[in-house]
Amino acid sequence: MKRSEINTIMREADAFLRAMHFHLPPWAYWSLNDWVAHRAQAQEVMRRRLGWDITDFGQGHFKTLGLFLFTLRNGTLEALRAGRGMCYCEKVLICEPGQMIPLHYHWTKTEDIINRGGADLLVQVYNAGPENTLAESEVRLLSDGIWRTVPAGGIIRLRPGESVTLEPYCWHRFWAEDGRTLVGEVSLVNDDQNDNCFYEPVGRFPAVEEDEPPLYLLVNDYEHFGLLER
Numbered sequence: 001m002k003r004s005e006i007n008t009i010m011r012e013a014d015a016f017l018r019a020m021h022f023h024l025p026p027w028a029y030w031s032l033n034d035w036v037a038h039r040a041q042a043q044e045v046m047r048r049r050l051g052w053d054i055t056d057f058g059q060g061h062f063k064t065l066g067l068f069l070f071t072l073r074n075g076t077l078e079a080l081r082a083g084r085g086m087c088y089c090e091k092v093l094i095c096e097p098g099q100m101i102p103l104h105y106h107w108t109k110t111e112d113i114i115n116r117g118g119a120d121l122l123v124q125v126y127n128a129g130p131e132n133t134l135a136e137s138e139v140r141l142l143s144d145g146i147w148r149t150v151p152a153g154g155i156i157r158l159r160p161g162e163s164v165t166l167e168p169y170c171w172h173r174f175w176a177e178d179g180r181t182l183v184g185e186v187s188l189v190n191d192d193q194n195d196n197c198f199y200e201p202v203g204r205f206p207a208v209e210e211d212e213p214p215l216y217l218l219v220n221d222y223e224h225f226g227l228l229e230r
């Protein structure tokens with residue numbers, strides 16, 4: 001993705017979040033110089049990969065296959081192994097009309113996908129079969145704490161305020177029906193480097209072509225700009 005395209009998506013997403021009365025933490029609006037100035041105190045923000053995450057899944061067609069995410073909080077794998085402390089993650093997502101995400105599941109993470117407002121959100125689910133196939137079995141899952149059963153490949157409609165719980169090894173993809181949707185994600189600790197199984201071979205993060213300076217930094221930029229201490 002060109003940096004200019006990422007900057008435009010950031011501006012539009014920020015306007016939509018504000019219109020939906022959803023507010024981001026102060027470091028969301030730091031410039032690269034601000035990050036350099038706050039480098040020492042912001043190590044934990046960067047280490048937990050909090051912040052802007054805009055992806056075309058490496059395919060170059062953000063408007064049809066892409067997702068806007070912002071990670072608000074994220075625990076650590078150390079806490080997860082210890083079974084105490086911050087074992088959770090929260091993100092806000094924006095789904096655009098006509099935009100799909102790739103079918104995927106997680107080996108470890110259970111996530112609640114929540115329609116926080118806007119258009120209806122449609123969620124398609126399958127159980128994972130052997131060797132990452134799509135099982136033909138029906139899928140049983142919780143939706144706002146109520147058990148639901150849908151056929152393989154069934155589509156669950158989430159109206160504003162509704163949510164679904166996606167357990168590990170449950171294939172899923174979701175899209176906004178005919179308008180923009182503000183989506184919440186509440187989950188176990190998020191590990192995007194190691195916990196995404198995609199049905200089609202795609203990447204999790206975009207390759208960035210630097211055609212103008214970044215408006216705000218993406219989560220991958222912390223390392224790219226040498227801000228993250230080892």
Ligand SMILES: [Fe+2]
Pocket residue numbers: 104105106111172
């Ligand atoms: Fe997921």
